[in-house]
Amino acid sequence: MKDLKNELKLEFLSKSANESFARVAIAAFASQLDPTIEEISDIKTSVSEAVTNCIIHAYPNSEGWVKIHSKLYENEIEIEISDTGEGIENIDEAREPLYTTKGNLERSGMGFTIMESFMDSLKVESIVGLGTKVTMSKKIRKG
Amino acid sequence: MKVNHYIKEKILEIELTEEIDHHSSEKIRLRIDYEIQRFSPKKVIIDLSKVKFMDSAGIGLIIGRYKVALSYGGTLEVRNVSGKLKKILEMSGIHKIINIKTVA
Numbered sequence: 001m002k003d004l005k006n007e008l009k010l011e012f013l014s015k016s017a018n019e020s021f022a023r024v025a026i027a028a029f030a031s032q033l034d035p036t037i038e039e040i041s042d043i044k045t046s047v048s049e050a051v052t053n054c055i056i057h058a059y060p061n062s063e064g065w066v067k068i069h070s071k072l073y074e075n076e077i078e079i080e081i082s083d084t085g086e087g088i089e090n091i092d093e094a095r096e097p098l099y100t101t102k103g104n105l106e107r108s109g110m111g112f113t114i115m116e117s118f119m120d121s122l123k124v125e126s127i128v129g130l131g132t133k134v135t136m137s138k139k140i141r142k143g
Numbered sequence: 144m145k146v147n148h149y150i151k152e153k154i155l156e157i158e159l160t161e162e163i164d165h166h167s168s169e170k171i172r173l174r175i176d177y178e179i180q181r182f183s184p185k186k187v188i189i190d191l192s193k194v195k196f197m198d199s200a201g202i203g204l205i206i207g208r209y210k211v212a213l214s215y216g217g218t219l220e221v222r223n224v225s226g227k228l229k230k231i232l233e234m235s236g237i238h239k240i241i242n243i244k245t246v247a
């Protein structure tokens with residue numbers, strides 16, 4: 001059993017102004033594990049990607065709630081980011097590099113690829129019409 | 144954001160100072176496109192030395208400005224790209240079409 005050290009729940013409206021708020025808040029929470037600057041930067045970028053996805057893709061024409069649930073273990077952080085928006089039809093396809101349904105909005109389709117490469121694990125669950133949950137984790141100071 | 148026009152050389156230099164995400168990129172995009180349209184530069188330089196944060200919105204922003212610069216008869220160069228920004232840009236493969244100059 002992993003030893004749970006701390007836990008956080010955060011909920012906010014899907015406004016783009018909250019993107020920086022969310023990544024800074026989670027970075028501050030993660031700092032309790034004394035991560036390196038690079039680890040903090042990887043976490044910030046990944047949170048920004050997942051939160052932005054909720055704002056752009058889950059609630060394209062309306063506002064909804066974005067939830068973050070994060071857990072700190074001895075040397076690992078787990079971050080769950082979820083919405084109750086449109087959902088993803090084909091998750092495998094969505095996770096492919098350069099795949100985007102919003103090319104017209106200058107999206108590049110690299111969000112999931114960035115999360116995957118900056119974190120140690122990435123799980124995507126989604127049901128069309130109900131919403132999406134992204135769970136990622138990263139080992140801190142594993143060296 | 145700092146904007147410099149070098150009239151004689153027809154160079155437009157944009158020094159970005161803000162964090163680049165979905166929220167900020169809209170405003171940045173409008174401003175750069177406005178400058179390109181009014182100036183038709185031969186070369187657009189986007190300097191990233193002061194950018195402390197960038198996510199995938201930066202990739203879309205740069206590809207988009209590359210296309211606009213091209214449509215006004217110019218080229219685009221991205222300058223002073225440091226470690227973590229470089230990682231993100233190279234992941235997307237845009238360094239194969241756009242001139243990206245890195246710093247250590």
Ligand SMILES: Nc1ncnc2c1ncn2[C@@H]1O[C@H](COP(=O)(O)OP(=O)(O)OP(=O)(O)O)[C@@H](O)[C@H]1O
Binds near residue numbers: 099111
């Ligand atoms: N929370 C979500 N709700 C609904 N669809 C999503 C969600 N997250 C991702 N998607 C779908 O998965 C696709 C790929 O997401 P990804 O983040 O990799 O790229 P993008 O957001 O389109 O572009 P980028 O992140 O590079 O700006 C999206 O285009 C969208 O169709």
Ligand SMILES: [Mg+2]
Binds near residue numbers: 049110
């Ligand atoms: Mg995305």
